[in-house]
Amino acid sequence: YIVRHGKTMMNTLDRVQGWCDSPLTKEGIDVARYLGYGLSDINFRSAYCSDLRRTRQTTQIVLGAKGQDDIPVTELPGLREACFGSFEADFNHTMWYNAALYLHYTSKEDMIKAIMEKEIGYREVLDAIKVLDKMGMAENFSQVEARTQESLLEIAKKESQEDDANILVVSHGMSILAMLLSLGGDKLFKKPLDNAAVCKVTYQNGKFSVESMADMSYVEKGKIEAEKI
Known part of the structure; x- marks a missing residue:
């Protein structure tokens, strides 16, 4: 489950945010929390994020909301946004x-x-x-594509050594597109990724398959759940 981070201060100010960073806004915290609730039926074995604060913060909120804040979280610089x-x-x-x-x-x-x-x-x-x-x-597109796909493959190879499992990966809008478009995501790509959008990818027999892109249904489901609390 590959997720774009929650909305940040610089997103709100409509500023370019690649390698520079800013914290999540209240709206960003809320959407990450909704995502956590929406993913409550999915059990994650481990989680990964970039080395930028906004993905780390999103990961913590998502896992906390779904009651899995005790699973290991690994930061990978290769998952960071385009520069x-x-x-x-x-x-x-x-x-x-x-x-x-x-x-x-x-x-x-x-x-x-x-x-x-x-x-x-x-x-x-x-x-x-x-x-x-x-x-x-x-960075040009090929540079971002190469490092993000290298990180994705690193995660897939490591996690596939054990039994099949669900893995949470929190990254960035442009980086996720660069990572997935050439893996088959181009066929499903119809709109840019909103904050907390989910792209689902499976890895089997050494091959990736992109099953969904820019899915906001988990956030929508979680928002309904949050209203019941």
């Missing part, structure tokens, strides 16, 4: 607008529409951001 270089902490509109112009679109909205209609992909967008980054620190 956006000089665009870090800038307004999202600035980065996306510049990427749109570079890719010959007149607006961010036109570029996002092209992504949803699969005229282009996030590969082109991240590659454009890397070119536009004045610091030379931004």
Whole structure:
């Protein structure tokens, strides 16, 4: 179960948040809690998150809400969000607008529409951001894809040495897309990942299978459960 972190202060301020970090807002804490309630029927053997505070905080809240805060949690730097270089902490509109112009679109909205209609992909967008980054620190799509898939494979190989089990992985929006699109997620991708959205992936006989993308049903279920408490 691969999850995007809860909403953060920088998400709320509409700022670029890659390797820079900020804490969850009340809304982010609530959505992580709802997710925990919604996952109450799923027993996790272990959990993984990136080395950024927002995923660590989300993991703790999810596991606490479902009564599994005693299971081991491992931080993997390979699960962290894409680095956006000089665009870090800038307004999202600035980065996306510049990427749109570079890719010959007149607006961010036109570029996002092209992504949803699969005229282009996030590969082109991240590659454009890397070119536009004045610091030379931004990652291109292939770099993010390689390290996130390496981390996913590390988790799968380690956990598959024992009996089959459910594993919680908390990461970031762009990183999850880079990780899963080439593994079959592109066929299920219809919208960006909301905070606390779940992507379900199975690993069997050395192969990954993406079963769902951007699923908010667990959060919706958990919100109903929270209202009963």
